[in-house]
Amino acid sequence: MGVAVDLLLKDTDAAAQFAAVDVMPLLMAELPDTVSRTDVEELLGRLQPYYVEREGVRGPNRGPILEALPQLGEPMHSQAARSLVMAVNCRAGLERLVRRLTPGEDDVAPTAGAGPEEPEDQVSRRMMRLAKDRTAVWGGDLAQATTTFDRMPRDGRFRRTHACAAALALCAVSSRADGSAARSLMTYAAHPFVTGEPGHWRIVHCEVPEDRTDINAPLPGKVFRTPTSVAFVLTSAGRNPQRTLWEYSPDGSFSEDGPLASAGVKLTRAHVLRPVRPGGWFARFAELYRKHGPAPARPELAGAFAERLGLSRAEATALLTAHVPCAPHQLDEEDDYLSGHYSADLEPWKIRQKEAEQAVAALADALGSRFFTTLYDNLLPDDPEQLWATGPDVDRAAAWWLEELGSPLPVPTALLPLASKETLPPEGEAAFARQRRRGDRGWWPHLRLPALLGRLATGAHCLAPHRAGLVGEPQLPALPRIAAWLAYRTPAGDPLRPAVGAAISRLRKELTPVSGPLTLFSLQSNHLMGPPPATDALTAHPAVTEVDDAAYDMRHLRVDPAALKGPDDPLLDALDTYLDSVLPSQWLPSPSGLPAVADLRLLLSDDFAALGEHLVTDGERPPGWEQDPARSVPHLVQECAKAFGLGEDAASLYLMLLALPDPSDRNVKAWTGWKPSRFKEAEAELGASGRVLRAVRSRAGRCLFLPGAWQERKPPRLPIEASKLGLLPLAREHRSTSHMAAVPAAPLPTLFTRAWEGMAAGPATVRRR
Secondary structure, three states: OHHHHHHHHOOHHHHHHHHOOOOHHHHHOOOOOOOOHHHHHHHHOOOOOOOOOOOOOOHHHHHHHHHHOHHHOOHHHOHHHHHHHHHHHHHHHHHHHHHHHOOOOOOOOOOOOOOOOOHHHHHHHHHHHHHHOOOOOOOOOOOOOOEEOOOOOOOOHHHHHHHOHHHHHHHHOOOOOOOHHHHHHHHHHHOHHHHOOOOOEEEEEEEOOOOOOOOOOOOOOEEEEOOOOEEEEEEEOOOOOEEEEEEEOOOOOOOOOOOOHHHOOEEEEEEEOOOOOOHHHHHHHHHHHHHHOOOOOOHHHHHHHHHHHOOOHHHHHHHHOOOOOOOOOOOOOOOOOOOOOOOOOOHHHOOOHHHHHHHHHHHHHHHOHHHHHHHHHHHOOOOOOHHHHOOOOHHHHHHHHHHHHOOOOOOOHHHHHHHHHHEOOOOOOOEOEOOOOOOOOOEOOOOOHHHHHHHHHOHHHOOOOOHHHOOOOOOHHHOHHHHHHHHHOOOEOOOHHHHHHHHHHHHHHHOOOOOOOEEEEEEOOEOOOEOOOOOHHHHOOOOEEEEEOOOEOOEEEEEOHHHOOOOOOHHHHHHHHHHHHOOHHHEEOOOOOOOOHHHHHHHOOHHHHHHHHHHHOHHHOOOEOOOOHHHHOHHHHHHHHHHHOOOHHHHHHHHHHHHOOOOOHHHHHHHHOOOHHHHHHHHHHHHOOOOOEEOOOOOOOOOEEOOOOEEOOOOOOOOEEHHHOOOOHHHOOOOOOOOEOOOOOOOHHHHHHHHHHHHHHOHHHOOOO
16 A cells, blocks of 8 residues: 555656755745854754754754854754754755655665664764864863763663673563564664774773863763864763763774873773674674564573573573673673663563562572673574574583583472472562662572572582582571472482482581581561561570671571470470561571571481481382372281271371371372272272261362361461371471471371371370471
8 A cells, every 4th residue: 555655656747846945045034144054054964853842952953053053042042043953854854755756766665663863873973973074173171172962861772782782682582572672772783883893982981180160061962073083971970070981983093091181181991892792793683683573482492401500490591581680791890881681571481470580589699790791692692593593502601601600410300390389488678788888789598499409419418519509608407398398209219319318317417516506597677667576585595696697787596406405495486486476577588598497496306317217228119109108108008997997098098188298189199190080989988987077178189188177378388187287397387387388307107107106096196206
């Protein structure tokens, strides 16, 4: 349709008539007699089409008008200046109309994505023209600049894009179409700094003399034409001497003393800017993006990247999409430049926003922003087309990562999704440094499950320093609950189990009378809610100390295990009661990312020691889930079946209901391997026996329950019969336990035996050890 209209509008005679229109007579009639036509013609060549305001002229045309025709006064309040810009607009409109009407002209569609120039583009192109015309060289007086351009934004898009171009490219291809990252790169690709030869532009920081005549000179927007370059004042600090300049040199020759040295201006530092990739790379990227839009998401690539580097899928995705903020390219010493961060579209990568936020926070604190600047440079392929064909250059990035950090921990990646589901990090407020610094984000211990699982997979070396773990030095109370969870979530015969057993043995050996106090959690005052409750009752115990952190405004609550009597010491109950009483903003977890009171209970427990010994000898048992009593305690199945007149399947189901924290229908089928029909028969038989109740309860995942009280729980924990709490200390509801799914602390054969014996003798005899 548009093409047909264009063809109908072609008219050579009409084009000639419009081409003959001369706006100069009309314009000159609006100007004072003191203005010559020659001066106006020369000035119109320097002006550009722009919006005309009612009062006068603002924008990029103000400076040239003020410089060329000062007799018109301030252009922002001059109707004559307004007429000049209207004349430029009329000329531009006539030129477009003539091209539209002339056959053979304008037959090619305009470049897709073209739009109005950014302020930095406009200023830069005007600087290039000024450097090449016959304008006189600046005379050396800071108060008398060569000309004045419109000010550029202090933190303009071009500088932000240059600072993190690699990250923006990775983000743009992973974002929704026409996202801000893509728009920034499109503009950047057309900037004369990028399209031209490198080495002609630099950022200059300098100090002007204290004794200058005009205390505010030079102001932002002032332009100075020197013998070798053109310098534009980007920022100033008012009466303070610091200035930032944007400088262009046609031949790339910059004065070592700075462009304004003749006025006594001292250069403090300068950066000759070079793009992270050649200009042609960005031009090709823009072309491909206009053609294809965003690249397809590659969650399988994130999975492979995660496995190679010992990361979670959320962490790998955050890296491949440049979700983690990075330090600025080239401008890492500049306070005025921000490494702009644009969020990618994570849904096609099969990652939840909450997961991504937690991954970003953990990675950013572990590695620092400069690390990611180099990582994104390695991920960005040399040929931009690869971003659409195969994705980021993960091979090069992984090789660099491993060279920097060493081999990853042996993370059991198959278990990470379930671990993430059943372990939720606490939420609270970060502690800030006692001496606040600009950009300080505060300290919060992040939960990194890949590191904790990976450490346990190293067995007896679980406490050895490992840079690739990304969680700092290993902590003794960081691992016990994760070890118990791994023992429960792996079947007999899994090669991970002996390693976890060796790790538990190492943890127990490390818990010696001379091992010293352990940090269980930390406390801080909240500016609105005030300080947490007093700890006098706790610190009165010889095992407890409260220590001020050396760097951050918080206090660590530490407990010496040697001064405790065991896992049932009343002090541990008092610690649980205290931690339950503080507000979320008044406490922080231990360095592992979780509170460690429950972990200390495990470390002191004989059951936990027995669990380690049981796992070490795992190879002596037939493979399969020990949650199935027919495998782990077949003699108890027979005893139960005989005592209650049940079949063995129904007896096995009863023992699972009696002892385990999560005997849902789905779990029971997975542990036993029963087909649905076999499960239904066992369930029906047990339900008819009178030993259990049949009911519908929220989030239980089953319909058979033990008689007695029922306790609700919030995710990630399942609701549970109160009668099991004596068997399962980790199932008790406290802040110290609530962030993880409840699992047994003892070997499962021991757990089944205690449950059966306790049932036979009465619930009062069931106790933890």
